[in-house]
Amino acid sequence: MLEKITDTFSGIIRNLSGKSVITEKNIEETVDSIKMALLEADVNLRVVRRFVNSTIEEAKGEKVLRAVDPGQQFIKIVHDKITALLGDSKTDLHLKGPDTQSVILFLGLQGSGKTTSAVKLAARLKKDGRKPVLAACDLVRPAAIQQLCIMADKIEVPVYKEDINLPGTPKDSIRIAKNAKIFAQKNGFDTLIIDTAGRMQIDDSMMNEIADIKQSLVPSEVILVADSMTGQNAVDIAKTFDERLGLTGIILTKFDSDARGGAALSLKSVTGKPILFIGTGEKIEDFEVFHPERIAGRILGMGDVVSLVEKAQETMDLKEAEKLQKKMASNEFTLEDMLDQLQQVKKMGPIESLLEMMPGLAGQMRDQNIDTSGLKTQEAIIRSMTKKERANHLIIGPSRRKRIARGSGTSVAEVNRLIKQFEKTRLMMKKMTKNKGMQAKIMQQFGYS
Ligand SMILES: Nc1nc2c(ncn2[C@@H]2O[C@H](COP(=O)(O)OP(=O)(O)O)[C@@H](O)[C@H]2O)c(=O)[nH]1
Ligand SMILES: [Mg+2]
Known part of the structure; x- marks a missing residue:
């Protein structure tokens, strides 16, 4: 990105x-x-x-x-x-309290990422303790309703839909949107997210339709979903959609594939409307709040330590982390803990995307071939050890090393290397935890004091 x-x-x-x-x-x-x-x-x-x-x-x-x-x-x-x-600082969604219903309307061109982003947002809101429901109002694209249902099912958020193939049922997305609102109200959902069909700003009847939905449902958010890879085109679309309908914000998708950032850098100045979120991949968790300051840091090659730490916090189990910290300080860190750590790192996503956020590394690591197979080898080696060995590396003598190498499909040299590295890590951790001010100093150096 x-x-x-x-x-x-x-x-x-x-x-x-x-x-x-x-x-x-x-x-x-x-x-x-x-x-x-x-x-x-x-x-x-x-x-x-x-x-x-x-x-x-x-x-x-x-x-x-x-x-x-x-x-x-x-x-x-x-x-x-x-x-x-x-855009200066991040913009939060304008959502009403849990007793009043909020409606979020999604719109944009076909293929811009509306359905995907609607589900990503629903997942985020659910995580924040809200009760979202999605409405399937794309009646144009074949299988659009099914696509929404499959994705929503993964995050266990219900979808309000109507069978438009039943004889006598008009294909009327305005009616379905209204019914969805009634459904949400009756069933205690505090946030209704409406997924709509893709439309072009020049298609009058489609634009009138979305204007009608907006007028009937009075959404608190009218969000344009735009593909960041289309650059200035995305900006022009945002401008015309805003003039015609009045947007409250923008979700910029496919940011992961956008090398240039032209749309992100122009949207706010041209339309006056904030970018709320960015889509950073096809998976549901590939969705970030848009923090202008942090993105500026990434663009200038200064990294984004704050996001990195947040990402770590999101995936790390806090209690586990505290336990680990105590172990480090008391020199009780074992190979079993190292295995846990390897698992945690894996959960954070591909190493490349993490390195991009490291100050000074952005751009420089890209062409290096990062060897993540090393992590897998390490994991395999530790997994081939017995519980006793993992708890106390000192008992792992030459014959045990041979057995471990065989069990993990590696060589004795690789097993030796892992144990040596483990000992080094242990030593370093002990030094680091003794020096309490060190973490603060590192953060200060990176400009985050
Ligand atoms: N790489 C990437 N792909 C995305 C992102 N958002 C959506 N997509 C993909 O773009 C395609 C169109 O998305 P969809 O949600 O169906 O678009 P819609 O027609 O606007 O509803 C799908 O293949 C999505 O997986 C994103 O942030 N990054
Ligand atoms: Mg769609």
Whole structure:
């Protein structure tokens, strides 16, 4: 995600960060490279122009030229401006309390990701303690209702649907939407998410239909689902949909495949409407709240430690983590714990996506072939040990090592390496936990104090 723009921006930032003196010429040259980078990223031309002018103006002020650390000051300005383009701060959904019903209306072009995103959002709201229900109002695409039901079934959220193939049933999505609202009210669902058919902004009758649904249901959120890979096209669509219907926000999908970020960087400035979430893959959990500041950090190659930590927290069992911490401090960390840790890392998703969030690593790790088979080998080796061996590595002598290698389909050298690595980790953990201020220091270094 964002590979291309991150590559260019990290270069620009690296160039600035060491500078102890910055001249007006430096500023102009840098802003010029930023301008090129934004244009290459397919950012709206007017947005680029405004960005360039305001950045030059601010950077040429006293703050940068006379700063003790002018490079850093300049980087901060660029970071803040990029954050502003993305929308300043995250925007929450406007949902009513649990006793009043909230309606969320999804709309957009065909294939933009409406159905997928509707289910992803339902999953998130359910996790947050709400009671969502989905309404199947796409009566155009064959099997659209079935697709929604299959996905919703996975997260155990009900779908309100009507059999449109029954004779005498008009294909009327407005009626179904209204009935869905009544159903939700009767059955105590506090959030109704309406999935609709894909439509083009130039299709008048389809646009009238969605306007009618909006008028009858008075949704608290009218969300456009747009494909980020379509760049400026997505921005134009957002603009016309907003003018015709009045949007409250945007979900930007397929962010995982968007190398340039042009849509994300233009949408807020052009439409005034916030990006609420990004879709980062096809799976239901591939869905993130859109944090402008963090995305700006990723674009500038500064990483995104906060999201990384959050991701870890989401997948880590807190109690387990505390137990582990205690074990580390008291030097009771065993091979069994190492196996647990390997499992935890696996749950966090592909290593590549985690490395992208590490400060300084964005862009640099991409072409390296990351060998995740190592993790699998380690797991296999530990699994071939007996419980006793896992609890106490000191009893694993040469003949046991041979047996373990055979059992795990590895070599004695690999078993030796794992045990050595385990001993090293144990030692390092002991040192780290002794030094309580260390974690705080690391975070500070990354700019998150
Ligand atoms: N990679 C990726 N694929 C997505 C994302 N969101 C949706 N898709 C895929 O895009 C296709 C169309 O999605 P769908 O929800 O059916 O679109 P709809 O026609 O707007 O309802 C499907 O193959 C989805 O799996 C995303 O964030 N990332
Ligand atoms: Mg659909």
